[in-house]
Amino acid sequence: MKRTTIVYRALIVFAFAALLLAVIGGRFLYVQIAQGTEEHDYLQYAERQWTSEQPLHGERGTIYASNESAIAEEVSSYTIQLILRNDFGYAGIEDPVETARELAPHINMEEGELLQRIENGIEEDQFQIELGPGASYLTFEQRQAIDDLELSGIEFRTEPRRYYPKQDFASHVVGYFNRNENSPAMGLESYLNDHLEGTGGSYSYMRARNGVPLPGEIRDIEEAYNGDDIHLTLHSNIQLAVEQALTNADEQYSPERMIAVVANPKSGEILAMSNRPSFNPNHYESISNHMNFAVSDHFEPGSTMKIFTMAAAIEEGVYKPDNYFESGTYSTGYADTPLIRDHNQGRGWGSIPYREAMPRSANTAFASIVNDQLGAERFYEYMNAFGFGSPTGIELPMEAPGLMSENDLGAIYSGFGQASAVTPIQQIQAATAIANDGQMVKPYLIDSIVNPNTGDVTYEHEREVIGEPISKETANEVMEQLHDVVYSDVGTGKPFQVDGIEVAGKTGTAQIPSEGGYLQGHNQNVFSFLGMAPFDDPEVIVYVAVDRPDMQNGQSGNQAVAEIFNSVLKQSIQYLNVTPEESNNQAYQPEGAELMNVSGERRSDAVDALQQENLEPVLLGQGNRVEAQLPAPHAKVLAGEKVFLYLGGEMEMPDLSGWSVRDVMKFSQASGVTVEQSGNGYVINQEIAPGEPISGNETIEVNFDSERNSDEVEEDSEEGTEEENPETNDEEVENEDEDE
Secondary structure (H helix, E strand, O other): OHHHHHHHHHHHHHHHHHHHHHHHHHHHHHHHHHOOOOOOOHHHHHHHHHEEEEEEOOOOOOEEOOOOOEEEEEEEEEEEEEEOOOEOOEOOOOOHHHHHHHHHHHOOOOHHHHHHHHHHHHHOOOOEEEOOHHHOOEOHHHHHHHHOOOOOOEEEEEEEEEEOOOOOOOHHHHOEEEOOOOEEEOHHHHHOHHHHOOEOEEEEEEEOOOOOEEEEEEEEEEOOEOOOEEEEOOOHHHHHHHHHHHHHHHHHHOOOEEEEEEEOOOOOEEEEEEEEOOOOHHHHHHOOOOOOHHHHOOEOOHHHHHHHHHHHHHHHOOOOOOOEEEOOEEOOOOOOOOEEEOOOOOOOOOEEEHHHHHHHOOHHHHHHHHHHHHOHHHHHHHHHHOOOOOOOOOOOOOOOOOEOOOOHHHHHHHOOOOOOEEOHHHHHHHHHHHHOOOOEEOOEOEEEEEOOOOOOEEEEOOOOEEEOOOOHHHHHHHHHHHHHHHHOOOOOOHHHOEOOEOOEEEEEEEEOEEOOEEOOOOOOEEEEEEEEEOOOOOOEEEEEEEEOOOOHHHOOOHHHHHHHHHHHHHHHHHHOOOOOOOOOOOOOOOOOEEOOOOOOOEHHHHHHHHHHOOOEEEEEEOOOEOOEEEOOOOOEEOOOOEEEEEEEOOEEOOOOOOOEHHHHHHHHHHHOOEEEEEOOOEEEEEOOOOOOEEOOOOEEEEEEEOOOOHHHHHHHHOOOOOOOOOOOOOOEEEOOOOOO
């Protein structure tokens, strides 16, 4: 009985053990087959233990100029990781003092601060430390310089960085990429971010216990895609010419701001666009101006607006060139409204024909055209047709729509450039209708967009005519008038004559609104010029504006505008390989000798040096050293040519007797004195007598005669007349829309 009990119990234990083994074995078998349980996937767990995943980077697209040179691109950069102790297969620093002394100058950090960071890290038993912004996003050249120090413990982490190889080239157009916030800011970087931004991917691989990838074990690849490449209309050489001209003017005249835009009037391509103040997007932390003035700022344009007022009057048939008007002052007919005055202190030029309104830039004529002939309603209809008051739609963020006046009185003032605010890009767009036989084309910056992953062109711009506000005949008539502005005896645009290129355009001197009215004082204006060339078939429109330049000794702000415009236009025509027709308005200028630089030289030394080269120095001012010269250094000059030397201090009126028109225009540019030309040939009379003091803010009349020889001229010049200034009525205000 006892034996039976033992066997029975043994069978029970065996059965229980067998059942337990069956359960456990079944469970193992289930796990093996199912590769996990309901709660856990052991296969995935095992793979995670032996699998690593790495991201794949999608590069940000490149922005190109029209010649395929990169303006914005992605490059590799390097961030220093300082290893403090030997571990994980890395060698730590050996001598903290030497490391701090050698490395600190390369990362913009004080030696003492760097040593303190190293010692603190060692004390806290840190494996590695990073060293702040000065040691981040280093270029390859900076990394190479640090490698050459041969210091132990320095490792580099490679990461992408947005790089702008042309520095401040069109910086407000391009914008920048904020590394700290990992987001674009301003310009095309922001506007086209959805196109430029790359798409990241990843891949995974099996690794050994020590982390080394196992060969042939890469799996689960999710492709990365680079962002689109943007091809712009910006002409690399023309943009550089604009940047250089603005930089030169900025250094010489220190204006509050400057704007320059170059466009193709036939296609609407923007060939160049820049502002001052500018910035280098590689160092965006120092930016002081976030606004692209050419697109995002609107202001009263001044007399450049007269172009479009005249176009409206001609198109409507109300412009009568041979009818006369009384210049000087004009009454609007509205109570408590001051008289509108012409720019020469309201003296005007007596009763003159309307055909002289544009070249003389007579405010009174344009006020009369709007008020008495065209009417406010039709005026506003044409301004709307020219695009004023609406964004152009150019591919840039924050475009301002402008602000057109809406009442009848506002129309009168808007007709000569006050009361309404427009943007430079709106003026460029409207001017395409004048230069392009009445067809107004939309300005644009993006020529094409390319998917670099496939090579497909996903966008290609097509010329867009957005309206025909005027006829071809009207456009041609306005062009003739703009030509007179530059070449007529009474034109205000003589400083904008460019040797070898026939120009049409309009000057502008806009007043700047302030509390209770407008800013007052010399050069407290926005000086501008909107010009087109060649006159016979314009290929280029150039707009330049300079805000409150610091001109010395009373010189005119238009001098700064002319220097920028003339330089940019000449280089633009050259780079575009445009061959203008010969013009009777400009003498052929043969190749001459290169003019030396005498700026900074003593007065007597400069005079001697120029005379030895058979050049004629003309001294302006009483100083002992040359502060500026015209023509500029390295310009081509002919034997016997006049070279104007500005010495500082009070200037005296030179004796202009026998001078050519070209010499008088050079004197005007050098001194700031505005010259009203009467006749052609050589000077026979000047309004201000030789030796009289001048400030550079005067407007004088100079008479020329092509049939008089220089001896006769010299006799008659002593009989120069002096015109009395009329009394100024306190109720009159001078709308100073031209730099006369």
